[in-house]
Amino acid sequence: MQPKTKFQKKVVEVQKKLKPITEQQIRWGYDNCFENSGTITKHKAGCLECGHSWSQKANLLVTIGGCECPSCGKELKIELTAKRKHQKASYWAILTTIGEFQVVRVIYLTKYCKIGTVAHLSCTEVMQHWITAGGKSAVFSKSVNPMSLYYDNWILLSELELKGTMSQASNLRSSIIPNKIHPKRKVLPEIRRNGFKGNFHGISPANFFKVILQDSQFETLLKANQISMLSYYYSRYSYNDPITKYWKSIKICIRNNYIIKDAGTWVDYLNMLSFFNKDLLSSHYICPIDLKDSHDRLVKKHREVSKRRKLEQARRDLQDWQAEYEKQKGKSFGISFSEGEITVKVLETVEEFQKESELLRHCLFGSGYYKKEGSLCLSARIEDQPIETIEISLSTLTIVQARGRGNQATEHHEKIVNLVKNNLNKISRLIN
Numbered sequence: 001m002q003p004k005t006k007f008q009k010k011v012v013e014v015q016k017k018l019k020p021i022t023e024q025q026i027r028w029g030y031d032n033c034f035e036n037s038g039t040i041t042k043h044k045a046g047c048l049e050c051g052h053s054w055s056q057k058a059n060l061l062v063t064i065g066g067c068e069c070p071s072c073g074k075e076l077k078i079e080l081t082a083k084r085k086h087q088k089a090s091y092w093a094i095l096t097t098i099g100e101f102q103v104v105r106v107i108y109l110t111k112y113c114k115i116g117t118v119a120h121l122s123c124t125e126v127m128q129h130w131i132t133a134g135g136k137s138a139v140f141s142k143s144v145n146p147m148s149l150y151y152d153n154w155i156l157l158s159e160l161e162l163k164g165t166m167s168q169a170s171n172l173r174s175s176i177i178p179n180k181i182h183p184k185r186k187v188l189p190e191i192r193r194n195g196f197k198g199n200f201h202g203i204s205p206a207n208f209f210k211v212i213l214q215d216s217q218f219e220t221l222l223k224a225n226q227i228s229m230l231s232y233y234y235s236r237y238s239y240n241d242p243i244t245k246y247w248k249s250i251k252i253c254i255r256n257n258y259i260i261k262d263a264g265t266w267v268d269y270l271n272m273l274s275f276f277n278k279d280l281l282s283s284h285y286i287c288p289i290d291l292k293d294s295h296d297r298l299v300k301k302h303r304e305v306s307k308r309r310k311l312e313q314a315r316r317d318l319q320d321w322q323a324e325y326e327k328q329k330g331k332s333f334g335i336s337f338s339e340g341e342i343t344v345k346v347l348e349t350v351e352e353f354q355k356e357s358e359l360l361r362h363c364l365f366g367s368g369y370y371k372k373e374g375s376l377c378l379s380a381r382i383e384d385q386p387i388e389t390i391e392i393s394l395s396t397l398t399i400v401q402a403r404g405r406g407n408q409a410t411e412h413h414e415k416i417v418n419l420v421k422n423n424l425n426k427i428s429r430l431i432n
């Protein structure tokens with residue numbers, strides 16, 4: 001893209017003054033990013049670095065421990081595959097400063113080895129992250145193949161071009177963590193002032209610099225050596241609510257020299273302290289000696305309380321529904337009629353619905369028939385044991401269904417249906 005803003009124009013101007021990577025630096029990359037390797041067959045070993053091969057009986061010591069090439073003298077790690085060709089890729093970085101800018105130069109390195117030939121290495125600078133002490137950024141990058149499944153399928157012959165700010169350029173590419181960083185490092189004093197001591201704690205250098213220059217909470221965690229919390233914070237960078245929510249507690253931990261060893265567990269533990277209304281500013285609670293043990297105990301307690309609350313709620317719901325059911329169907333309570341051994345009665349409580357459902361294994365209770373307006377449920381029983389449940393439509397005064405165990409009709413079905421039919425008028429009289 002063409003530089004548009006004043007900042008971009010300035011970066012492009014300064015970038016022209018940045019010296020190309022030196023031969024020496026390139027050599028360092030070649031020497032440090034890959035292990036030297038070799039191959040071994042039953043009687044012959046080969047150096048994938050210089051192409052030399054020699055007689056060597058395969059044995060475990062050589063296979064695992066490696067060997068030295070008698071020609072180039074390099075220590076070789078034996079490749080544990082029978083492949084004749086080996087291709088590897090790696091990233092390394094140079095940290096430098098120019099003017100007001102921190103620059104992270106990312107170099108893509110490939111190594112191509114084939115048995116019997118000298119290894120071929122090549123390297124290309126594929127990205128530059130430019131960051132100011134104020135946290136402004138610009139990315140120069142080579143193009144990638146847009147059709148590729150990989151986010152870093154570089155078009156190596158393309159130009160390093162301005163691609164916008166770090167958030168406008170690909171996040172994935174800004175997150176590339178180089179395997180090695182050149183030991184000669186130049187870092188802006190503001191970055192050191194904010195606590196950087198050389199370790200990136202698993203974050204890409206470009207992202208690390210940008211965050212440390214912009215985010216005081218990140219800086220505080222780094223300076224207090226709260227590394228677990230720092231990683232947790234960074235990994236949830238876009239939704240760092242737990243950290244903001246518990247920031248005061250974190251600061252108390254820092255003041256008490258309490259290192260949070262497992263940030264995820266600690267945040268979880270604080271969520272539970274908060275649930276139990278404990279004082280989140282008290283070191284007694286928030287700095288447990290055995291975090292895991294304290295966490296597990298609260299989890300158990302939380303589970304018990306939740307279970308109890310759920311049961312209480314269910315009981316309250318049931319009471320509410322009983323009151324509602326009485327209001328709707330109370331007039332029909334007490335209706336009962338018999339013939340021979342069979343007695344049919346109106347179900348009067350929600351609990352009766354539940355028992356009836358359990359005994360006859362149907363969905364009367366689960367489907368909430370006690371909530372259903374315009375219908376009345378009766379139970380046909382022999383010696384007070386439910387045999388079938390009958391649903392009557394109160395608007396048409398007809399039997400909607402009569403079902404026994406598992407929704408099947410019983411041998412008494414005809415009798416029950418007739419008995420109910422003969423008494424429908426009785427029901428109608430009582431409830432209207």
Ligand SMILES: [Zn+2]
Nearest residue numbers: 047050069072
């Ligand atoms: Zn060699």
